[in-house]
Amino acid sequence: MRQLIDIPPVWLAGFLCAAWWQASYHPMGLSFGPIWADLLGGLLVGGGLLMVLLSMVQMRRRRTTFMPHQDADHLVTDGIFGISRNPIYLGDGMILAGFILYWDAVPSLVLVPIFVWVVEKRFIEKEEAALRRKFLAQFDRYSQQTRRWL
Template sequence: MKWLDMPPVWLAAFLSLAWVQKTVLPVGSFGPVWADLLGGLLVGGGLLLAALAVTEMRRQRTTVIPHREADRLVTTGIFSRTRNPIYLGDSMILAGMVLYWDAVLALPLIPIFVWVVERRFIAQEEVRLRRKFVAQYTRYAQQTRRWL
């Protein structure tokens, strides 16, 4: 059951809630064209961020699985801009789909998703990284923001 507690599963759950809201209770609209365009850009940017992060982690030969011990602290590539590019990408995908679907009432799901990711994954990962890569992680955390 541990595979259920993975970021893509949480993202799928939040996307499902947004889709249900727009299907069952379609309320309001973000606008005819700009929301679709911005939504598409956010989804595309989120997918790109996640792909860049996974590629960099594979290149550095460390795990992308959140509950596993990292072999290396990745600070290069997209990780030089944000400590959590995959989670940022996931949040962008959710925001983009909320806009694209005109799921106005689902907007609060975005900060809730960010909160869940921080509590379920980021906080635990940071503890493990800080414990394993003491000085290197401290320097990295001071130089690189958690999100943006």
């Protein structure tokens, strides 16, 4: 049961709820301006969703899992994974930042680096350690060529 709850989309939903709550009940009179914030927020949310979907499609084509608590069958290093070792988590961060901008939740911008830190500690470090053990030199080469985020 814990593996069904302790997954990145649940963490993202929690951070989104916190940002929405702040924007709705404690707006503090801060704003980015409606046009620019809406445009940039929409681009970030759309780009983040596209990045997540492309990553998942690429992983499915390679017949490996995108679930964080399962062992990967293959190391995916091309396509969008040639830009970032963690494009799904990068997409999640973009979605969070986009909604924060769209909702004019200026004080909630602090949630973005906190979300990145939580994802690194809860998921990325463990996943990369497992990939390093399973794929040895192949993962070492990949991690030297491709950055964790961007």
